[in-house]
Amino acid sequence: MSRLGAPLVNEVVIGLKDKDKFNASEPKDDAQFLDYVTHPTLPALIEILFGAAGVRAPTQFPRTDLIAAFLTGLDGLNKTKTPSEMLRLNTSIAAKAAPDQSNLGALGGDLAGFPNGRRPGDDVVDIELRVAMGALLPAESAPSGALALHRRRLRRFDVLRRDVSVPQDADPRLPERAERRRVELRLLFLAAVLVSSPCSRTTSGSSPPRTPPVPESSSR
Numbered sequence: 001m002s003r004l005g006a007p008l009v010n011e012v013v014i015g016l017k018d019k020d021k022f023n024a025s026e027p028k029d030d031a032q033f034l035d036y037v038t039h040p041t042l043p044a045l046i047e048i049l050f051g052a053a054g055v056r057a058p059t060q061f062p063r064t065d066l067i068a069a070f071l072t073g074l075d076g077l078n079k080t081k082t083p084s085e086m087l088r089l090n091t092s093i094a095a096k097a098a099p100d101q102s103n104l105g106a107l108g109g110d111l112a113g114f115p116n117g118r119r120p121g122d123d124v125v126d127i128e129l130r131v132a133m134g135a136l137l138p139a140e141s142a143p144s145g146a147l148a149l150h151r152r153r154l155r156r157f158d159v160l161r162r163d164v165s166v167p168q169d170a171d172p173r174l175p176e177r178a179e180r181r182r183v184e185l186r187l188l189f190l191a192a193v194l195v196s197s198p199c200s201r202t203t204s205g206s207s208p209p210r211t212p213p214v215p216e217s218s219s220r
Helices: 009-013 018-026 027-039 042-053 064-072 124-132 174-196
Strands: none
Touching: 018 027, 027 064, 042 064, 042 124, 064 124
C-alpha cells in the first residue's frame, strides 16, 4: 500500500531505496525523511530535461520552502508543529463555489484550495512542479520559479488549463503553445515517477527482482 496523504510525496520526493520504508512508517516519524525534502532530486531532473530551454533548478539549500510545502503546512494557512506528510485543512477558511475557485489553489491566491485541503479541480501536479522549481523562493535563488503574468494578463499557470478563456486580442498561437506546454509537463511528471519508482516490490530478506523472461512468439 502507498501513503497518499499529500500528492506526489512518495512518487517523486522519497528516494527509491526508502519508498517501502516511507509507506510503512507513520506521519509522526517523517522527520527521518527530511533530507529528501531539503535536497530534492526532481528540480535537477527538470533542469537536465529542459536546460536547453533555459530552465534552471533552484540554488538555495537546504530547501526550507519545501519543508513548509510538504511537511509542516504554510504559516497563516494550515501549519502544524510536527513535520509530517499529511493532508491539512484549516476549517476556519470558508469554501468557495466552483466558479470562484483557482485551479492553482493557494498559489493562485485561493486560500480555500490546495495545499489547504484538496478539491477535485486543484491541479496538484502543476502546483507542485512549480513549487519544486522554487515558486516560494526569491527570484535570485530560483530563476525558473517566477510566477510572472502573461502580457495579456494570463497567468502562466492558467494557460495550462484546457478550459482557459483566451482574450480575443491575444496571440492566436497561445492555445496551441499552452497545450504543448501542458503535455510537456505531464510527460515530465511521468518521467520523474519512472525514475524514482521501483519496478517491483520486495520484502526484507527477499531476493532482488529479476528481469522477467521475454515470452516466445507463437504462430497461429
